[in-house]
Amino acid sequence: MQEFTLEELVELIEAHAGEPDEGELDVSVVDVLFQELGYDSVQLLEVVSQIKARYGLDLAEGILAEMRTPRQVLDTINELLRSRQHDGMGNGMTVHTSSGAFDLSHNDASSLHAQQLLLLACGGRLARVVYTLAELGVADVVADGPLDIDTIAEKAGADAVSLYRVLRCAASVGIFVEGPTRTFGLTPLAEGLRSDNPNGVLPLVRYNNIELTHRPFDEILHSVRTGEPSFERTLGVSFPDYLSANPEVGRFFDQFMSFWSRQFVEEELEQYRFERFTSLADLGGGDGFFLAQVLKRHPEMSAYLYDYPSVVAKAGPLLEEFGVRERVEIEGGDLTRADVPAGYDAYLLKAVLHWQNDEQAEGILKEIRRKMGDNAAARLLVFDSVLDPGNAWDHGKFLDVDMLVLFGGRERTFDDWTALLRRSGFELVGQPNVFHWTLLEAKPV
Ligand SMILES: C[S@@+](CC[C@H](N)C(=O)[O-])C[C@H]1O[C@@H](n2cnc3c(N)ncnc32)[C@H](O)[C@@H]1O
Incomplete structure (x- = not known):
């Protein structure tokens, strides 16, 4: 059952009403009147509003009069949570059972629908x-x-x-x-x-609500009936052409991609152990930001950057800015038809294959495999989402629907990845550390 704890209450009081006049807010003052601790009713009202929002409780007017000490707040809130649970309105129901059915035994199905299904729908x-x-x-x-x-x-x-x-x-x-x-x-x-929250979701909220994503989602039924993307059908042009034709959206999309890709760069660089390689081909490397970070740290390394022409057009000045431009060959085109250059130690596909369906992904991987030839030391580095199996929450499952509707691409489970790599002439090296975003390192076989 959900429980409102003293720690949570202290956290809310300190955040919204400040420190007590004297001493600490802990178990020793659980029966002391708020008034004696130095809190007035306006401050307490704010704390109660926060509790109300956090737990979605409908607190009656005047309830403050019943909550004059921390213990009384805990008792009142926990009593409300308990009674809500019994009414079948709580979140504590068991959704998954061993039989796979929904266990609604403690819930009134009509209120569950009203509150949860309706909210989702x-x-x-x-x-x-x-x-x-x-x-x-x-x-x-x-x-x-x-x-x-x-x-x-x-x-x-x-x-x-x-x-x-x-x-x-x-x-x-x-x-x-x-x-x-x-x-x-x-x-x-x-x-x-908040715009100053480094972990905030403002760019994601905007991305999900502009024409670029919104309109194709109007045709999700088409995608699900046919397995085809809905982007061109609704917006009349391909994704990269739309971005070129709408430079403001293009700029926003670049910033959005940067927002994600720049967040974890330090952690990712650690994982790849790029010091093993003297040359790197970054395929679908966007504006080259990630590649620039690699090259900055590895002054001996040379590189190749490939993406759609309109995307790599922005790469030159950026690589220049990081002082690595002269070590990079830049080429624009469509990766599904690309003639990938031979001779690189490592080929990187970072967040690229999920834009592709299996046939396209296999085509790209087979082309890389061909160009690796008999260089057994060459490595393929795929950085992509690995879906959590079963019913577990995974943001990748939403991204997967995005990929279907926008590009006809898909996210993949670990088994999907292993099979795709095998079909394309690769084998995983070692056991990857599977997170939502995972580095899969493969060698040619
Ligand atoms: C999610 S972004 C990742 C960019 C970059 N690798 C990173 O991690 O920051 C996917 C990139 O793949 C590129 N891409 C996808 N399909 C492509 C294709 N068929 N040909 C060329 N580039 C492609 C996109 O233009 C985009 O820059």
């Missing part, structure tokens, strides 16, 4: 609500503390009545919290929409 609408709040920068507006709706609307450039309705909808699922007198503040989920 209306997710598209909720995504637009989140997108709107992200575009208006509401999380930044209330970054220093809750504000009333008129002030938020003025700062965000929105109509106060409409913004109130959209914020109220978001707050019903824990994104922002409505406090007294139509004020709104941040919640842990809303923190993810």
Whole structure:
């Protein structure tokens, strides 16, 4: 069962009401009146609003009067969580059973549908609500503390009545919290929409809501019925051509890719052990940012960079900026038809094969294998998503649907990867450390 703990309460009090007047907030003060600890009712109301948002609880007006000590808060909240569980409205139900069926024995199926299935099925609408709040920068507006709706609307450039309705909808699922007198503040989920949050999801929210991704998803039924992508069908041109024709979207897409690829560069570089190689072909290497980081650390290494012409067009100045341009041969084209150069120690495909269906991926890999010839020391480095099998949560399962709809590509399980590599003339070297994004190193066989 869900339980609201003293540690959580302390964390919320310290974050939203500050430190006590004296001493520490710990088990020793669990029965001391909040008043004696130096907290007033406005501060406590804010803490209660946070609890309400975190657990999606519907707390009655006046409940504060029953919660005069930390223990009373814990007891009241846990009692509410318990009764919600018994009503079948909680999240504590067992969804997976050994028989594979849904166990709804402790749940009333109609309320489960109303709350959970409906929420998921209306997710598209909720995504637009989140997108709107992200575009208006509401999380930044209330970054220093809750504000009333008129002030938020003025700062965000929105109509106060409409913004109130959209914020109220978001707050019903824990994104922002409505406090007294139509004020709104941040919640842990809303923190993810702040522009100064390095772990925030603003670029992802925007990416998922612009025409580039949104329109093809209108035709997801087509993709699922036929197995074909819906990009060209809805937008009339291929993905790279769309980006070239819409330079503003192209710039945003580049920034979005950079946002992901630049986040983990240090960790990734460690894994590849590039010091083993004197030459590297980065296929689908984008604007060359990752390659530039490799070359900067390995001054003896020479390289080859390949991507669509419109993409590699941006690589020259970037490689120049990192002082490695003269060591890189750049070529533009379509990888599924490329004549990959022979003679490189390592061939890298980083987040590229998931754009391809199995036939295309196999074609690219076989071309690399051909060019490795009889150089048994040559290595293929594939960095891509490895899907969690079964019902486990994995963001890759969403990305997989993206790949289907946008490119006709796919994410792969470990078994899928092993089979694809084998069919293409490769064998895995060692046992990869499988995370969501995984480095698969293979040798020619
Ligand atoms: C997700 S990005 C990864 C970029 C880069 N490897 C990185 O990790 O930062 C995928 C890249 O593959 C390129 N790509 C996908 N399919 C391609 C194809 N058929 N021909 C050329 N480039 C392709 C895209 O243009 C894009 O730059």
